Amino acid sequence: MGVKPVFILLGVAIVIALVAFAYLGGYHPSTQTQATTFNQNTGGYGTALPNTTPSNTTAIVPTTTAQSSQSANVGGKSIDFGGISFSQSELDAITITSNPANLSQISQVSLFRSCAGHDFSGYDFNGVTESARSMKHYFAIPSSLVGASHAVQMFAPFNGTIVYDSKVLDYPNGDQVVLKPDSDPAMGVELFHIDLLAGIAVGTHVGSGQLIGYKNASEYSGFDVAYGPLNPSYPCGGRCQTPMENVWDSIFNHMTSGVLAQYAAVGITQDNAIASKEFRDANPCNYPNETSYGSSGVNATEWSDPRNWAIVR
Secondary structure, three states: OOHHHHHHHHHHHHHHHHHHHHHHOOOOOOOOOOEEEEEOOOOEEEEEOOOOOOOOOOOOOOOOHHHHHHHHOOOOOEEEEOOEEEEHHHHHOOOEOOOOEOHHHOOEEEOEOEOOOOOEOOEOOOOOEOOOOEOOEEEEOOHHHOOOOOOOEEEOOOOEEEEEEHHHHOOOOOEEEEEEEOOOOOEEEEEEEEEEOOOOOOOOEEOOOOEEEEEOOOOOOEEEEEEEEEOOOOOOHHHOOOOEOOEOEOHHHHEOHHHHHHHHOOOOOHHHHEOOHHHHHHOOOOOOOOOOOOOOOOOHHHHHOHHHEEEOO
16 A cells, blocks of 8 residues: 555544544534623623633623513512502612702701691501601792792602693692602602693603702692602502502602712701601601591691701701
8 A cells, every 4th residue: 555545544534533523522513502692791792602601700681671670579578568569679779869859949858757747648668557647758948939930940850751640630739740760660759739841741751850840839838759659550449549559658768879968968868857657656646637638637836846847958
């Protein structure tokens, strides 16, 4: 046998060996499925070979409203409020990214659980029923702005959507308006005694800090702000008058550090703007002649009592 046949046979043997290796343990281009993953280095989607991602790499999931809402209801503690439950992550969410008020136009803010105004109570965020207290905040205005039209500004507290406006009820002292945040659509903020700007209505998406309206001029005292979950079954007949479920917490517990800093700069903090449940239980409010929500049960003495207010300095 000559030299050339030897090299030919050796070449054939090498080819056979390579084919066998590919078949038994190598890469099978005709059968292997290529994995499409998010590439954290390029910021896009591309083809990745198996077992090339470090074990300590966290998968990146595009953030959407639907994803955030779904994630909030998966795992963790869930609290029941008379047959409607919300997850702890929904209840704890920090949603208030802008101040709903122009603090230069505010003279004082009532405490959460104050005795100012009328009875505005229900469940707290621990699922406990509270009564005979105001579980919202009144934002009082200086006398120089009383009766002024389109003067006291109201802002969207987050990126979100207007989901309710009581305009159809034709209240004489402004509307109740409910906004739902994009970041936690199970929750809502209710603004009382507000006139929305033209072009802003139910279904309008607003940006955090956007001017959305003014305090109604006929409401002399100011406006109110309430925070709590939305009723998923709204409209729901007699159970709820607005989309807000009868579950309340202080808006100050859901502000970003930046918004809290704005209030702290004028002397208002979570410590002096929130009365504890234990304190109010031991010192119940007295609302004379109030038989139902919205009836004339304001206690004038309580309204003027400085213990119910945090003063803007």
